[in-house]
Amino acid sequence: MPRFSALADWLAWQEQSHPRPIDLGLERVAGVFARLAAQPEKVPTITVGGTNGKGSCVAFLEAIYRAQGYKVGAYTSPHILRYNERIRIDGQPVADEAICAAFERIDAARVDTSLSYFEFGTLAALDIFSRAGVDIRILEVGLGGRLDAVNIIDADVAVVTTIAIDHVDWLGDTVEAIGREKAGIFRAGAPAVIGDQQAPASLISSARQKRADIFQIGRAFDYRKHADHWDWWTQRTELSGLPLPGLLGEHQFRNASAVIMAVCCLRERLPVAESAIREGLRNAQLSGRFQLIDGKPPVLLDVGHNPQAVQTLLSYLRTYFPDVKIHALFAMMKDKDIAGVLALMRDRVDHWYLAPLKNPRAANEEVLNAYFQQQDITNVNKGYADFSAAFDSARRQAGPGELILIFGSFFLVSEYLSQFA
Template identity: 55%
Template sequence: MTGKTDTRRTLADWLAWQQSLHPRPIDLGLARVRQVFARLQPGYRPPLTLTVGGTNGKGSCIALLDAVLRAQGLRVGAYTSPHLLRYNERIRIDGREAGDGDICEAFARIEAVRDGVSLSFFEFATLAALDLFARAGVDVQLLEVGLGGRLDAVNLIDADAVLVTSIDIDHKEWLGEDRDSIGREKAGILRAGRPAVVGDRDPPRSLVLRARELGARLHCLGRDFDHRRQTDGWCWQGWDGELDGLPLPALPGRQQLDNAAAVIAVLRCLAPRLAVSTAALHQGLATVRLPGRYQLLPGTPERLLDVAHNPQAAALLAEHLRRNWPGRRVLALFTAMADKDIEGMLTRMGEVVDVWALAPLAGNPRAASSERLLTAFERAGLPRPLHGFSTVAAALDALESMAGAEDLIVVFGSFFLVAELLAGDGSAA
């Protein structure tokens, strides 16, 4: 493919080609992507940049920031991953997905200056997002770290402030076996003298020490800011005062108050450069949307979809079920990627699930095999799940045939699984 003819390629053509271009789907490091970006955007002057890293809650925090800042009247670019239904979801400007044509043109510009440098699928996406945000003249760009932080492609931009969400063990082969090793990688997005907000009540010591070494202005949940429930909402409490009478975030889940408190903290850190009115804050909290997170699909029985794919997220999902569906019979449709802590997820959800079924993800090279999943159930001390289905739809049909009108079907374990269910249901938002 060459820069002169690439604009005739469809988005699907581009994505298929990118997946075959680089020898490894994940290849952490900034040298290659930085080299290409310098040629793609010479003399680049970034808009105000907020980078969001962490293990769980990144998507929620980006969605909250996007909703609040757009309510303030700012032009916002948001880059997230992975997507659920459409690649275009990864790149949004003013709340709208980038069009196929715009993304293809960005890819063509990248290919025209790549000059033989091999780029991964994620690096192409990151460069395209930064290029489109620069051309659109956004006021603020929100960048979600894809994996880790220190060597992730978004870290080529020096953020004006960073938000690190809760941290758990995930991607052990890339980030390390314990929270301290993972925290060290997450801390790579911090910058000297700039604000860093941590939405984890017990942040890894390595992250705190790195912030101290750099001289980053660290603000931690539970130490420098927090939240308190009120009769009709909640109160943000911070180093510079309180905000009373805030509406609860429109995103379901107890953890969303932690996320919202961290979002307010990072916005307060950037004042007065980034002024956000009380009205914009209220509007953003009340209107934020994010598919695939505790998303309830109507019907008999009801189906709850969640992209939980590590033990911490599974524990939060179990708590959500206990709080909102106490005493209800729960049937779970589950699968996971082979590189995940599958036993950890099953253990967290074991006490709240009555019937399990395995969903096959045919053709996904990262998906755990049936044998790997069945072994995980055995190790977690759980009964053998229903399995051997040829499609996700067949597995769901089997659960629905067993479920009563008052039962709840929960679908979790992988973005890919939730995406397939949403695509079949037609519920994109």
């Protein structure tokens, strides 16, 4: 008999059954995977790590390989509306029944090994992709790299986007320490694509120690942006007149450049035509990243939740909304750099609205208010019962030509999309 029949029950149990919500390490999950998989996997795999830009790179890769006609399995986290978003085949979230069946097989294979919520999800994705016979797996690292469950798979190509301070309790409080953790997804003799020109020395040295083949933006490959197109090149290859990326923001040119490099590295096993690269770049989509919802007033959604991501958001606002009054609904997890985010946005936001979240990891109003006082930010609206009340307040106060910005957490964006989109 299966432990549960409904996906919601499986997930609720996983959240409570393991003693630690985040439990880095590969021994337990690798052992269960060995019992779960009938034979070693030989599916071409691209693993994507980094601090910011992972989801964008997965979206570009997914769109490019689908445009070429390959059957694509993509695993990402966290989800915004439904858990199923984490496990996709050909761009579509898999059904509850497929995930429940995978969980049942994992539950049987684990015997008495305890697995975390994320480890269950990672194993489920690998199991589902194997049974579906995908042509390529695109795996997004959840946290770090070296000890993340995704790292039980030896990637044929590993992509690291950017490195910044985040998850300090788990990865360290310097970019050098974090860089070493992110480099854990590199493998000897396999391409290590680095989409950060200012990558910490530790990332490069770790790649060299592992004898990975290093391809860094600004050295092995680069791009040039024009008004209505862009160019990408290496010493051997040049793609001119590329369409502007379907995902907005200057940073997406860096992400797209790293993705093209990864596709080139894998082209002997999975050939991709230039036309598919162009189509994939143009058609890539991603919820919650600079997602603009038309309306009066319009609403801009961004899941950025650390200073590096919010600096990118700020640049986007300066480019596309230079003189627009901004009403910001805001919340963050209490383990994030709230002070650093507020310091960046304090002079750009005209009115703040503290939107309460039910998540136990979220900073409550008292904690957030203390950070606002430290930054001497006084234009703060608070005391709302829930997200809906905060959003209604912002909508009432926002005038013609003004913008509502919702940022600071995946969970905050999820609240809006589930209630108002």
